[in-house]
């Protein structure tokens with residue numbers, strides 16, 4: 001599939017398709033930042049837990065809004081690691097030298113994600129906690145109030161520019177949640193700013209397209225891929241609202 005990159009006039013390109021199939025068609029050394037929030041394949045201790053539906057795994061008891069289900073969340077850890085190395089290698093090829101790649105992970109998938117970013121060819125640089133104030137406390141146990149951004153660079157990255165934070169603390173607001181496992185817009189607005197002004201962000205697992213919304217709001221460009229049609233529809237509306245347009249130009253239906 002021929003994929004035109006976002007331009008200043010059309011800063012967001014939404015691609016509906018299977019991520020690996022789309023990534024291999026992207027040009028090399030084109031992107032200034034990769035932000036990936038893959039389906040964690042987490043949410044349980046047993047194989048049975050892992051393959052149960054995403055609504056059962058991730059919808060908190062008492063949540064009133066019903067979210068569409070999504071794909072790709074049933075891999076066991078080894079499959080998750082090997083698969084992650086494949087798409088991370090394609091992201092590496094598509095990134096400019098020195099680019100930062102950040103991959104979200106929960107505590108279960110943290111070790112395998114650290115392996116996968118290295119297997120994908122990135123220089124592994126560290127783990128940035130995302131603290132969620134207001135996370136539900138657990139009696140007699142540590143409260144699970146953090147997720148993590150595992151990060152690496154495409155080769156060396158010059159020591160220049162403003163320092164980036166060592167952690168983020170951003171709560172999840174119900175009104176800002178458009179996906180079962182959606183990330184806060186405020187968090188993504190901070191992260192897309194790692195790309196230079198009008199720089200190009202790649203999100204291979206866009207969900208409700210929070211990264212693309214954040215890029216639109218922060219003057220960055222973004223190419224975002226998602227395979228689930230209901231989430232693409234949600235994303236198209238969110239991005240159109242962020243850009244102040246009736247419709248997002250440059251939407252591409254892939255081969256999902």
Ligand SMILES: C[S@@+](CC[C@H](N)C(=O)[O-])C[C@H]1O[C@@H](n2cnc3c(N)ncnc32)[C@H](O)[C@@H]1O
Pocket residue numbers: 017018019020037038039040070071072178179181182183184204205206207208209210211225226227228231
């Ligand atoms: C964790 S969610 C991303 C949430 C997003 N950060 C947000 O704020 O809404 C991961 C998304 O990846 C999508 N996905 C899973 N496997 C995929 C694949 N192979 N190709 C494209 N999208 C995929 C799922 O449908 C899901 O919506």
